[in-house]
Amino acid sequence: KKSDSVVNFGRKSAGRLLPAVSTRDNKARRGRSLLLAGSHNYPGAGVLAARAALRMGSGYVILAQPNIAVSSLENPDFLLCDLNDKRWEELKFDAILVGPGFGVNEFTASVIRRLKELQFEKVILDADALTVCAQENLFPLPRTWIVTPHTGELARCLKVTSEDIDQDREHFVKLAQEKFQCVVLLKGHGTLIRRSARTYKILSGNSALAKAGTGDVLAGMITALRAQGLRPARAALLGAYLHGACADLWVAKGRDSLSLMASDVIEILPEVIHRVR
Template structure:
């Protein structure tokens, strides 16, 4: 891979193509992976839906959106399963990878779920949004090495206890500090998304300002969860998810649509085209 700087490796289309999950005539919905989305709440019902739809578009055979007090309807969202967690526990659910955080709330319950997954050494976990703030408030760092965190600049600043300006002015230094804190795969969202597992830092060669819209990060987190559920390694899932996510924004502007107008649902709708392009090599 070409190095963007002496410290950073540029991750491009040809690299993403090699990571794409294979498609076989022997596939069934179980073999495509089961993704559990712990997201959404009364205050932010859409976040979990966007993440679940992102996971579906990224190929997960089963997607379940689970909440403590269910605020979404299966009639309005027939493509994925919904589950009310009242009276249930994670051990009652069947899943290969789990996302915690988008719109889920910063509270004791979120902390309990994260701690449960840590205690049980469940390997395929993605933490985003409220889950990251929960880790700060409840002092849950460090995390297992196989987990993935997906902070934006503001969230990372909160985790590192520094200003947003300090993260923005030196993103390389920030992601190195984040890796020391989290001890897992770190994906720093923003212009020139950066990803590291410790030894190397990758910059994603896709994406533009069209992604600067609420909800797009929820879609990304769902996509990464789906790739983990399908068997990709943590770093691979983060790299592929980030590249595809960025490529949807490139496709948007290439289709003569203004960067200001893209919304999270447009990202979801663009995923099939990007995956098709990658599979064609």
């Protein structure tokens, strides 16, 4: 049955989904991404996600935190917002990311609850946001949302162990989609993406990505694609494919797999996009 087979997602499929560029483009049309990411303890997570969203084409990127811990002079390419001074709901944005390094706390929970209440469609939840969803039982989520757990995060959400998930990733991504209702992207060797009744396997990526921060980059990329209007499963598929392809190109250029840093993924992304187009 179609619903049980896994569909491969490779370079050709990616080429078809890539946002077209036009002479009439302007920054608003390329989408506004709001990133609730990073914190005093993890300022890097927000910066990585923001830079990745810009490289993925988002016309505006706003990084917002309570007590913003990032300097605007050192980060002139995106906007910063201190959530002590302004409420995130008052900001103008097309897509919103919540989670990477943002903190497991009541504020994160309140944002997710409010986004559900507003029925806001273009939402990506990662990292701390998923831990909060597990703790506060915020599932199911709207069908247009995307969650991007690594194995440990998915284990927490499903109340199983990481070892359980490693035994049968296809089964657990399907189970997760049934419980969460939204698009589920299960990270790791052989990234799987499940939307209603279909699982896709991403045919790019390698263990060079096994370094803290690369997940934050992926979350920023997917947010930028949602902000540009790609449908949820497509944004997840294209983002994950290009992210993996960055690591593949890194290795193909003769750089060692051990040496890749999250910032290198952001730096090599323009060449990867150009090659896929």
